[in-house]
Amino acid sequence: MFHDAFYMPYAPKRAWGLFDASGHPIRSAVDFRAPNVCTYDQLLEVGFASDLVAYEAAAGTYIYGGTINLHFGHFLINTLPRFWNISRIRTPNTRILCHSSSAPDVWFNFPFISRAFALLGLTKRDFVVLDRPTRLRNVVVAGTSLEEQQAGYRAYGRFGREIGSRIYKPDDVDQNTVPIYYSKSRLRSSVGIITNEAEIEDVLRDQGVDIIHPETLSLDEQVRLMSSRTSIMGSTGSFFHTSIFCPPRRITCLNVTSQINSNYVIIDALAANAATYHYPDSMQVLDQMDGYLTARFLPNAADVALELFDLARSKS
Template sequence: MMTLVDCPIPALQGSVFPGQPEVQIRRNVIYVPRADGGRDTAFGLFSETGRQILDHALFSNYPQTVKSQGLTTSLTTSSHRLRLKERIIYGGVIGNHYGHFITECLGVLVYCLQNPDPERHILFHSDMTVGEIFATPWMAELFSYCGIKAEQILIPHLPVIVEELLLPGQAFSEDGFIYETYGKICRQIGERALPQEMRERKVQPVYLSRAALKTGSRQLVNEDALIKALEQRGVKIVVPEQLSVREQISLFACHPIIGLMGSAWHTAIFTDYVRGVALCFDDHVYRSFPLMDAVHDARVAYVQVKPSGQTYVPSPHGFHEACMFEKPEDVANALLVRLAQLMREEKHPPAPRVSRAMLPTPSLGERIGIFKLYSGLGEPVMLHTASEIVSCCGSTNRWHVPILALIVGDVAFLCAEDDCLPCLDIVHDEREPLLSYRILREGERVSLQHPKTGLWLKAPPAHMGLPLHSDGTERLDWEQFTLQPHNVTWARGRLQQVLTLLGHKCRSGTWDEQSAHQTGLAAAWHRMFHEVEETSRD
């Protein structure tokens, strides 16, 4: 019986940016110290009018929300307040947490690493002193690889006015977005850290133990049994907190990695080659991890133990949640099997989860059918134009427009009945104006299957107030839809352009590539048909 299942990976569309973020210069910035660590609600950088400069506040989750900071401060730019008159650069937030340092500090500090200046003063927020920071071995080590000395660091212990502050944009925001330059600079840090003899690739897997953690979000209470089973199968066991940063980077650069998802995995960003299996407590993958994977050569499988194979138990002191695996030896076996599969896939990429024999094939002469989309319960599927959320609606207003299904053979291209063709926000799918699905017909109903994941589009009933999501594993009531023929002779703008392009593609096999790309039709077509087209060329 299968012990592990792959977790759905969050869609990253619109969250991975090329290049680097913009840099601003702000004048008369009110710097409020961070006195209470991660719980501090008062700290931040504020304009002279007392408003938080949100581009440099700490955010998390997706959609992004501010972690703890307030939007305003009552402090003023008093003429009697201490003022820093030289031009200073901002370096981010330093906290005594390895993972948060990588995400909250290095995400801003990349500008200083791209533009090194040993004489430049760098302003940070921290509840630690400079002495405490450099007395913490892993912090001192990371700063040494960054080429930043203690005397460059400014951490005022009282509010000050910075007359001219250079503000590099965040190159990474927790769960939110990432710039390619973040991965590039972090790899450079890794290159400085690792001598050549610490880069030799090895086949022995390494397991990242959480045994040394005294606090955290989650704990596996019988991790010792899992470790014993892995050790018996030849896996090297390491405790990251007992290693130097250099040694941790070397592990990711040299070995296939196995471990519970957590901050230790952030070390992967310092290498240009990562292979591993991250074990999640449930099917939720924190978006930060695949965001980092997206900007370097990483192949990580995110998996969870099937719910029947784990039990939640009372949390030990210092942890929010805890669980135990019913059969740790089975989990150990399954982790190694999944790792071996991942390594094989690197040499022989797998076929898509949808059977190639069942994929639709594009053919000339297909007619386009235009339909309105309804759930299996008969509720209209609508787009709320202001939020871009797609859901079933019991009642509608002027902000709602119907979702259309443009049918070509056994393929449905979903879009909004709006001449501006807004993006569709469907959970666990890309955020694009057109999304393509394979159609499976059953009587008067249809099911819509994602061509890459093989999962089914789900439509929760209107009274639940939930959006559509593309993660159904079975075709039950929520995974079924009905189609009602619809006339869109009035169509204008981008919607009309898409209908014209699609019609031309079906008749002649060609279209205007630039227009198809600009409307999003080319991407929707490619995600459905590219596997078939590549096979025919072979």
């Protein structure tokens, strides 16, 4: 717990975050994706102490809930890991103090966010975002249970399974042997896309694989589906992070880069997944397209689909 700390509201390219009484950043309240690289556009030097902050928050102890990320994957990587022990440290009247460019009313319009917080017994009334530098008499900062691109802690694995157990029933696990393939072909914006992924879908569909577009499913539906299938395939995407809520999964992923993103490795370790990442040498990088950070093309998409299917079948 920190006493006489202060809060600087979210402000890109300016100092924001939580600071102790002397004006030093509370590092356990900062998200890093490398030892000294902040995840967000965040400056950590304010140059003054708490006694120069005029406004003071209402009396009471706050719990710091970190920065609210509205992207599905980054919500599971950056935001939710800060709530790993919320049920143990929070009392019914304790407010959760967060940073965001928007208000809780906006966050709770995202169904996966409102559902995830509901599973923790939280509503938008439990959260507060401040709009000015504010002194805090007492603030509890629980360190995150996952550090983006760096490390994950077993607490997040346990936490994820606890949440998942409220969604699926043990009898539902591995009840369907029909393989599934998660596709991004219907997305109009994303981090990356395979422009001819529909060709992969066609081949896999002919092999008896169910094609899934995860953006059409609720969080509960995603967790139940992933928990129920014995063989899971897909092109790289944030939907694989949903496995943190599931029993250990067998995953065969079509990787769009030769390097495996370390966030996937971390989630696989915490969820005890048996995961294979397949990168075809034929993968071509295209010029950037509107709505996507990266674009790829597979000239031999049908062959790659069969390779992926064979890899998945060999793990069954």
